[in-house]
Amino acid sequence: xxxxxxxxxxxxxxxxxxxxxxxxxxxxxxxxxxxxxxxxxxxxxxxxxxxxxxxxxxxxxxxxxxxxxxxxxxxxxxxxxxxxxxxxxxxxxxxxxxxxxxxxxxxxxxxxxxxxxxxxxxxxxxxxxxxxxxxxxxxxxxxxxxxxxxxxxxxxxxxxxxxxxxxxxxxxxxxxxxxxxxxxxxxxxxxxxxxxxxxxxxxxxxxxxxxxxxxxxxxxxxxxxxxxxxxxxxxxxxxxxxxxxxxxxxxxxxxxxxxxxxxxxxxxxxxxxxxxxxxxxxxxxxxxxxxxxxxxxxxxxxxxxxxxxxxxxxxxxxxxxxxxxxxxxxxxxxxxxxxxxxxxxxxxxxxxxxxxxxx
Numbered sequence: 001x002x003x004x005x006x007x008x009x010x011x012x013x014x015x016x017x018x019x020x021x022x023x024x025x026x027x028x029x030x031x032x033x034x035x036x037x038x039x040x041x042x043x044x045x046x047x048x049x050x051x052x053x054x055x056x057x058x059x060x061x062x063x064x065x066x067x068x069x070x071x072x073x074x075x076x077x078x079x080x081x082x083x084x085x086x087x088x089x090x091x092x093x094x095x096x097x098x099x100x101x102x103x104x105x106x107x108x109x110x111x112x113x114x115x116x117x118x119x120x121x122x123x124x125x126x127x128x129x130x131x132x133x134x135x136x137x138x139x140x141x142x143x144x145x146x147x148x149x150x151x152x153x154x155x156x157x158x159x160x161x162x163x164x165x166x167x168x169x170x171x172x173x174x175x176x177x178x179x180x181x182x183x184x185x186x187x188x189x190x191x192x193x194x195x196x197x198x199x200x201x202x203x204x205x206x207x208x209x210x211x212x213x214x215x216x217x218x219x220x221x222x223x224x225x226x227x228x229x230x231x232x233x234x235x236x237x238x239x240x241x242x243x244x245x246x247x248x249x250x251x252x253x254x255x256x257x258x259x260x261x262x263x264x265x266x267x268x269x270x271x272x273x274x275x276x277x278x279x280x281x282x283x284x285x286x287x288x289x290x291x292x293x294x295x296x297x298x299x300x301x302x303x304x305x306x307x308x309x310x311x312x313x314x315x316x317x318x319x320x321x322x323x324x325x326x327x328x329x330x331x332x333x334x335x336x337x338x339x340x341x342x343x344x345x346x347x348x349x350x351x352x353x354x355x356x357x358x359x
Contacts, residue, residue, distance in 0.1 A: 069134050076136055080248075097140060111133070135246060173224065174305075188231045219236075254317075269289065279351075303335070
């Protein structure tokens with residue numbers, strides 16, 4: 001990959017900008033000319049803008065759903081640590097490939113909002129159709145394909161032994177690669193299509209050779225294009241004895257750092273609740289939704305998309321065990337400088353630091 005060089009806080013530009021056309025181009029040749037539309041980054045391309053809270057379950061029911069998911073989360077955490085734990089970065093092994101393994105149970109507030117956007121109106125419907133109640137994430141220090149594939153080979157034996165079932169694979173790709181040739185489409189992938197198909201075939205062969213009557217197929221979307229240019233691999237996996245799956249995401253450390261900020265931006269711009277500690281960030285970003293600011297919002301969304309490409313193109317961080325300051329693509333479009341992602345990230349971090357001091 002072609003990578004920007006970051007030395008301290010000085011940055012060698014990764015993108016060339018044509019001031020007349022407002023067009024940005026990565027060194028890999030991807031051009032972004034028009035504003036981005038709303039992004040969808042979950043299983044199933046359903047609308048994620050929250051337009052009404054009329055549908056969906058109550059907060060009390062959502063709390064019960066979240067509580068009921070907690071026992072399985074302990075099993076998810078143990079499975080991932082058993083399989084991948086020795087590959088984690090440590091002070092003694094800073095060059096290990098995995099920067100972090102994160103997991104969470106979906107919060108009651110998020111369950112409420114998602115049930116409203118999906119029009120799930122009962123606890124049973126949420127438990128049946130909301131596949132990410134239990135979630136986890138593998139964050140790669142080194143996100144090159146050959147390294148990611150070596151890590152994901154750890155899933156082969158558990159699938160063969162029936163210790164895990166692979167139900168779905170979604171290969172998240174930038175929308176700007178949609179009309180390119182295959183080799184260009186694959187430039188931001190974390191693993192080759194052939195490798196992911198190998199996992200798919202392995203699970204389907206396991207089902208064929210089992211004594212169960214059902215012989216399902218692994219759902220595989222090799223080109224799940226995201227309008228925000230978010231790149232990742234999303235898996236749905238199921239542990240033995242569990243009726244529900246859990247979602248496992250894999251992405252690079254740099255993409256994860258931006259996604260941590262962008263998740264808050266997404267919620268603010270899509271009328272979803274954000275933790276009250278982020279009020280200073282909400283106050284700044286919510287102005288983009290005011291009448292008359294749509295041209296600026298469109299450019300801001302374009303900038304978000306360019307920034308995800310920029311993060312994916314970075315080289316692995318050699319000293320990942322030591323926390324470093326995340327530096328995102330500088331603002332190049334004609335919008336107020338307060339919306340530079342580096343500034344918004346600073347505001348977010350200050351909110352978090354204040355919250356820690358209060359506790």
